[in-house]
Amino acid sequence: MVENRPFAQFMAYLTLALGVVIVAFPVYLAVMASTFDTATIINGNMPLVPGNQADENYTRTLLYGGMHARQPVGGMMLNSMIMALGIAIGKILISILSAFAVVYFKFPFRKTAFWIIFITLMLPVEVRIYPTYKIVADLGLLDTYTGLVMPLIASATGTLLFRQFFMTIPDELLEASKIDGAGAFRFFKDTLLPLSMTTIAALFVIQFIYGWNQYLWPLLITTKSSMQTIVIGIKMMITTTDALTEWNVAMTTAVLAMLPPVLVVIFMQRLFVKGLVETEK
Amino acid sequence: MAGVTLDTVRKIYAGNVEAVKGVSLGIEDGSFCVLVGPSGCGKSTLLRMIAGLETISGGEVKIGDRVVNQVEPADRDIAMVFQNYALYPHMSVYDNMAYGLKNRGTPKDEIEKRVNEAARILAIETFLARKPRQLSGGQRQRVAMGRAIVRKPQVFLFDEPLSNLDAKLRVQMRVEIKRLQRALGVTSIYVTHDQVEAMTLSDKLVVMSGGQIEQVGTPSEVYRRPETRFVATFIGSPPMNILPGQVEGPGRVSVGGQSIAVTDMREGLIPGSAIEVGLRPEDVQAGGVGTSSLTMDVDFVEELGATQLFHGKVAGAEFIVQASTGQLPADTRKLTLAVDPGNVHLFDPQTTKRLGRV
Numbered sequence: 001m002v003e004n005r006p007f008a009q010f011m012a013y014l015t016l017a018l019g020v021v022i023v024a025f026p027v028y029l030a031v032m033a034s035t036f037d038t039a040t041i042i043n044g045n046m047p048l049v050p051g052n053q054a055d056e057n058y059t060r061t062l063l064y065g066g067m068h069a070r071q072p073v074g075g076m077m078l079n080s081m082i083m084a085l086g087i088a089i090g091k092i093l094i095s096i097l098s099a100f101a102v103v104y105f106k107f108p109f110r111k112t113a114f115w116i117i118f119i120t121l122m123l124p125v126e127v128r129i130y131p132t133y134k135i136v137a138d139l140g141l142l143d144t145y146t147g148l149v150m151p152l153i154a155s156a157t158g159t160l161l162f163r164q165f166f167m168t169i170p171d172e173l174l175e176a177s178k179i180d181g182a183g184a185f186r187f188f189k190d191t192l193l194p195l196s197m198t199t200i201a202a203l204f205v206i207q208f209i210y211g212w213n214q215y216l217w218p219l220l221i222t223t224k225s226s227m228q229t230i231v232i233g234i235k236m237m238i239t240t241t242d243a244l245t246e247w248n249v250a251m252t253t254a255v256l257a258m259l260p261p262v263l264v265v266i267f268m269q270r271l272f273v274k275g276l277v278e279t280e281k
Numbered sequence: 282m283a284g285v286t287l288d289t290v291r292k293i294y295a296g297n298v299e300a301v302k303g304v305s306l307g308i309e310d311g312s313f314c315v316l317v318g319p320s321g322c323g324k325s326t327l328l329r330m331i332a333g334l335e336t337i338s339g340g341e342v343k344i345g346d347r348v349v350n351q352v353e354p355a356d357r358d359i360a361m362v363f364q365n366y367a368l369y370p371h372m373s374v375y376d377n378m379a380y381g382l383k384n385r386g387t388p389k390d391e392i393e394k395r396v397n398e399a400a401r402i403l404a405i406e407t408f409l410a411r412k413p414r415q416l417s418g419g420q421r422q423r424v425a426m427g428r429a430i431v432r433k434p435q436v437f438l439f440d441e442p443l444s445n446l447d448a449k450l451r452v453q454m455r456v457e458i459k460r461l462q463r464a465l466g467v468t469s470i471y472v473t474h475d476q477v478e479a480m481t482l483s484d485k486l487v488v489m490s491g492g493q494i495e496q497v498g499t500p501s502e503v504y505r506r507p508e509t510r511f512v513a514t515f516i517g518s519p520p521m522n523i524l525p526g527q528v529e530g531p532g533r534v535s536v537g538g539q540s541i542a543v544t545d546m547r548e549g550l551i552p553g554s555a556i557e558v559g560l561r562p563e564d565v566q567a568g569g570v571g572t573s574s575l576t577m578d579v580d581f582v583e584e585l586g587a588t589q590l591f592h593g594k595v596a597g598a599e600f601i602v603q604a605s606t607g608q609l610p611a612d613t614r615k616l617t618l619a620v621d622p623g624n625v626h627l628f629d630p631q632t633t634k635r636l637g638r639v
Contacts, residue, residue, distance in 0.1 A: 172363045172364075172365055173367050173369065175332075175334050175354075175361075175363070176361070176363065176367040176369075176428075178333075178355060179334075179354045179355060179359065179361050180355065180381035180384055180428075181355035181356075181381055181384035181385050182355075186384065190369075194371040195370065195371055
């Protein structure tokens with residue numbers, strides 16, 4: 001379509017720019033707030049240009065934490081990172097293998113197995129939180145990384161995604177592999193895995209962010225402050241008691257909490273697009 | 282190299298659907314055998330059973346002297362070319378061809394030698410580093426054949442390999458497949474629904490219908506002397522005309538009251554009994570005068586360039602006649618058809634079997 005209507009174009013840009021501003025301003029505010037001391041923020045007249053406390057805020061927050069939550073945010077970030085990576089990688093491993101089994105192997109109760117996996121879609125952590133907590137507690141997994149990661153791995157989204165993808169791969173590819181002397185495992189490694197790379201990337205992004213942003217589950221099962229994740233850390237920074245909230249530390253923590261998901265999206269998006277362009281079955 | 286022998290091979294799918302109903306067939310070493318038939322006739326199933334991609338419900342499949350019923354596809358020493366090529370999209374052309382050899386533990390330099398040789402034969406040397414998606418349909422088809430050639434198998438299996446190509450390329454690839462098979466001398470089994478492909482490629486033509494073999498023979502045998510009405514109407518284009526007729530006596534039948542002489546006619550047929558008379562559109566002489574003749578009412582004419590097809594009715598049945606362009610005016614309404622007694626095919630209306638000389 002050839003179109004040359006300057007006014008319409010201007011309006012389109014204006015609308016988009018407005019949207020960006022609405023979304024971006026709070027983020028900008030948080031970044032700015034992380035560069036001032038507490039007093040400047042508290043007095044209500046925080047300037048919109050960067051202050052000079054950035055170095056001190058970030059060093060202090062990362063290494064020592066705030067007054068109320070005396071836990072270095074660096075450690076929280078490590079916990080969050082372990083949890084998010086554990087969930088993303090664990091889920092990809094489990095779901096690609098289970099989808100492989102469900103799609104390519106004929107075994108008794110295959111349909112049943114698939115439907116059982118499917119049903120777990122309706123049971124996110126929040127719904128099954130009490131029994132899950134009970135099991136994790138009985139297994140002595142409270143305050144452990146295993147306890148943080150494992151219950152969140154078990155759900156059907158990944159399996160479904162891979163199953164849908166595997167169904168689009170023509171049967172002839174499997175048959176050609178068979179004639180070429182590749183067994184089930186070789187077919188998986190040499191053909192299925194390379195073809196699934198974009199799906200894996202997509203799932204990784206989704207699951208990493210899902211894991212990183214978990215609030216309820218880590219809140220429940222971590223009691224030791226050394227096991228806290230950064231999302232919980234933010235909450236701890238903002239006190240509701242009569243003590244003064246260290247807004248600069250809270251904002252610094254918030255900015256730090258934003259970074260890894262943003263980086264994952266930026267980095268993986270390249271892989272995404274590359275994959276989308278290159279994919280052909 | 283080896284021939285392939287099928288002994289009452291059956292395929293029964295779940296729900297008791299019999300897709301292949303006891304097929305026996307011997308394919309000589311080095312020959313080119315084409316299985317042809319309409320869709321759903323069981324030809325692809327039969328091929329896939331030979332390949333080992335379908336289990337065999339009954340009977341025996343032998344490659345050479347070895348019964349392969351329970352042998353894995355990879356160990357049957359066969360190579361297959363699929364309709365949609367089934368190339369590995371993420372591998373280069375070279376890797377696509379080398380994959381099967383790699384899995385067998387062939388030494389690297391041997392793989393390289395064989396792939397390069399196959400690439401040379403197929404003229405795809407310049408594409409070896411490319412991915413399949415960067416190739417045209419014809420080039421992909423060549424790679425798929427290259428993948429089969431490098432294995433140096435005892436049998437090539439082709440499952441409608443040309444149906445995804447456009448008409449021009451199809452003719453070109455058809456010639457190449459034939460040339461390649463001649464050069465390599467590998468037993469080949471080729472499945473198609475295209476009767477032109479079937480006629481041109483095969484040493485041995487197998488016409489199938491409803492899970493059974495209708496006729497086996499050389500292309501010219503099948504064309505000249507179809508054993509059943511199905512074969513008669515399936516091979517040949519436009520299809521053979523079938524007219525209702527009656528036995529008059531030895532060597533004579535009548536169609537709509539007009540008497541025709543027949544060379545190839547079973548003895549001892551009862552005069553007056555019904556019979557089906559088959560005439561190929563290209564075998565009757567429009568406007569000619571012969572020992573026997575039929576009259577035809579023309580409905581319309583199709584122009585094909587070099588030839589014309591006259592559509593109409595003879596003795597109340599649909600009839601098509603092929604004539605050279607310019608031989609007859611296009612507005613002809615009535616035609617006299619001269620019939621050579623040697624070109625008349627007779628079929629039993631009940632069994633649809635040929636009623637020729639025994």
